[in-house]
Amino acid sequence: MSSTTRLALRLTGLALFLLVWELVGRHLGDALMAPPSAVARELVALAEDDQARATIWQSIAPALVGFAIACAVGMPLGAVMGRSPIWNALLHPWVSTFVVTSVAAIVPILILLIGTGWWFVVAVVVLSSVWYVTLTTYQGAVRIERRWLDVGRSFGASRIRAFRTIMLPALFPYLLAGARIGLTHAIRSMVLAQLFIVSGIGGLLNEAGMDVSTARLLALLVVIMGIGLAASHGLGRVADWLAPWQRGLEPQR
Amino acid sequence: MIRTSFIAWLPVFSIAAGLGLWELIGRLSPPVLFAPASAAFLFLLHQTTTWVLPAAIGHSLLTLATGYTLAAVVALPLGFAMGRVAWVHELLHPVLTGIYAIPPAAFIPFLIVWFGLFAQSRVAIVVIMCFFEMLVITAAGARTIDPRLVDVARSFLAPRRRVIGAVLIPASLPFLFTALRIGLVRAVAGVITAELLLSPANLGKQLLDSAGRFNTAGMLGVIATVAMIGLAAQQLLRWLERHVLRWERP
Numbered sequence: 381m382s383s384t385t386r387l388a389l390r391l392t393g394l395a396l397f398l399l400v401w402e403l404v405g406r407h408l409g410d411a412l413m414a415p416p417s418a419v420a421r422e423l424v425a426l427a428e429d430d431q432a433r434a435t436i437w438q439s440i441a442p443a444l445v446g447f448a449i450a451c452a453v454g455m456p457l458g459a460v461m462g463r464s465p466i467w468n469a470l471l472h473p474w475v476s477t478f479v480v481t482s483v484a485a486i487v488p489i490l491i492l493l494i495g496t497g498w499w500f501v502v503a504v505v506v507l508s509s510v511w512y513v514t515l516t517t518y519q520g521a522v523r524i525e526r527r528w529l530d531v532g533r534s535f536g537a538s539r540i541r542a543f544r545t546i547m548l549p550a551l552f553p554y555l556l557a558g559a560r561i562g563l564t565h566a567i568r569s570m571v572l573a574q575l576f577i578v579s580g581i582g583g584l585l586n587e588a589g590m591d592v593s594t595a596r597l598l599a600l601l602v603v604i605m606g607i608g609l610a611a612s613h614g615l616g617r618v619a620d621w622l623a624p625w626q627r628g629l630e631p632q633r
Numbered sequence: 634m635i636r637t638s639f640i641a642w643l644p645v646f647s648i649a650a651g652l653g654l655w656e657l658i659g660r661l662s663p664p665v666l667f668a669p670a671s672a673a674f675l676f677l678l679h680q681t682t683t684w685v686l687p688a689a690i691g692h693s694l695l696t697l698a699t700g701y702t703l704a705a706v707v708a709l710p711l712g713f714a715m716g717r718v719a720w721v722h723e724l725l726h727p728v729l730t731g732i733y734a735i736p737p738a739a740f741i742p743f744l745i746v747w748f749g750l751f752a753q754s755r756v757a758i759v760v761i762m763c764f765f766e767m768l769v770i771t772a773a774g775a776r777t778i779d780p781r782l783v784d785v786a787r788s789f790l791a792p793r794r795r796v797i798g799a800v801l802i803p804a805s806l807p808f809l810f811t812a813l814r815i816g817l818v819r820a821v822a823g824v825i826t827a828e829l830l831l832s833p834a835n836l837g838k839q840l841l842d843s844a845g846r847f848n849t850a851g852m853l854g855v856i857a858t859v860a861m862i863g864l865a866a867q868q869l870l871r872w873l874e875r876h877v878l879r880w881e882r883p
Contacts, residue, residue, distance in 0.1 A: 389724050469643035469644050470644070470647040477863075477864060482823075482825040482859060488840050488844040488852055489852045589746065597746075605734045
């Protein structure tokens with residue numbers, strides 16, 4: 381399939397989706413499903429609304445801080461688990477329990493423990509994404525072969541040098557994959573946490589849900605979609621800049 | 634020999650130590666903040682003998698099964714078609730990537746408009762939580778089926794139906810199981826999210842009732858129950874996978 385056909389098909393898919401949505405929207409009315417034309421108008425209104433813009437920006441900040449903490453904790457943890465059977469035996473049961481535990485269940489007790497402030501959202505984000513970062517890094521660290529490290533040792537490389545020139549390049553694709561999965565979960569749990577305490581984006585969503593028209597609600601969903609896509613795109617750009625050699629090496633889940 | 638058995642016992646030791654730590658922190662902190670493991674266990678025991686907990690779990694699992702089945706029935710064939718047929722992939726890929734980027738929880742206000750606050754809405758959230766996850770994994774898996782396998786069948790002039798039945802389906806089982814496993818874990822998360830954020834029900838209601846009474850033993854007990862359901866769901870699919878995919882075993 382040539383790239384022009386490919387592009388044409390993609391645009392057709394998008395156009396068909398918008399067309400069906402528009403027709404269904406007109407038929408059902410704004411109260412049930414606002415058509416894209418109404419949503420677009422609402423998007424413009426949202427972009428001109430300084431207060432809404434400020435709220436959205438303020439909501440993203442704790443998600444990014446939480447994501448950074450999750451990476452700072454999860455990546456070393458995963459690497460240690462992958463390289464040391466003892467640490468792995470000690471930590472793996474807990475990590476694999478927490479990764480399947482819905483973070484929503486932990487939310488009520490977190491509210492009790494740390495309240496509903498800024499750090500609450502950070503805590504929810506960390507608790508939801510750190511396990512994915514850890515497990516993906518672990519997958520990479522387990523796959524580092526003994527031979528590669530032995531070569532370094534035979535040439536008298538120091539521990540730090542062996543880490544920097546052998547382990548880090550081998551881990552990099554996995555660190556990137558872990559960061560990407562972690563970021564997805566960070567944004568998901570940010571919305572979840574804010575819906576729970578009705579603040580930030582969650583507050584906006586809740587308020588829009590009370591409207592007679594669903595146009596504003598759908599416009600907010602489009603904004604959140606944009607945040608998600610922009611974040612994962614941005615992460616890819618940062619990775620390309622940090623390690624140009626790894627392009628296309630990212631492992632499939 | 635001694636070393637390997639030592640490592641084999643470490644996870645057990647780790648779980649015991651973790652529970653011990655939980656007990657210790659719970660004993661040292663005031664009960665309104667954090668309850669010890671034993672208190673959570675006693676709460677669960679009490680709820681089990683009065684049939685409150687088994688009924689809540691049963692109803693939660695019913696929601697789970699309905700939503701998960703609905704999602705899987707659509708997601709697996711659609712994902713398979715996207716992975717094997719190029720034009721289907723190109724047509725659907727941009728739209729589905731966009732919708733997948735929206736956090737499932739953000740749909741809740743919209744789902745309330747459509748389905749209300751009760752059972753239907755809960756099922757809808759479960760569907761949204763696990764549908765895209767299964768779709769993406771199935772599509773990615775179906776794209777990477779070794780083309781040589783299909784070529785062999787074609788060179789023996791196998792009819793299309795036989796290519797699907799004898800080659801494509803067995804080659805797909807590993808990633809189909811991955812999709813089903815990850816989807817099920819997400820579905821469990823979906824049930825809890827729905828039961829907490831819509832009108833409180835079942836396990837979510839237990840959790841919020843405990844929170845309302847500052848009963849941290851109850852909250853931690855329910856969290857532990859949720860964790861166990863998640864683990865059980867994952868192990869069930871792993872076990873099924875090992876039984877069905879005998880040829881994949883090392």
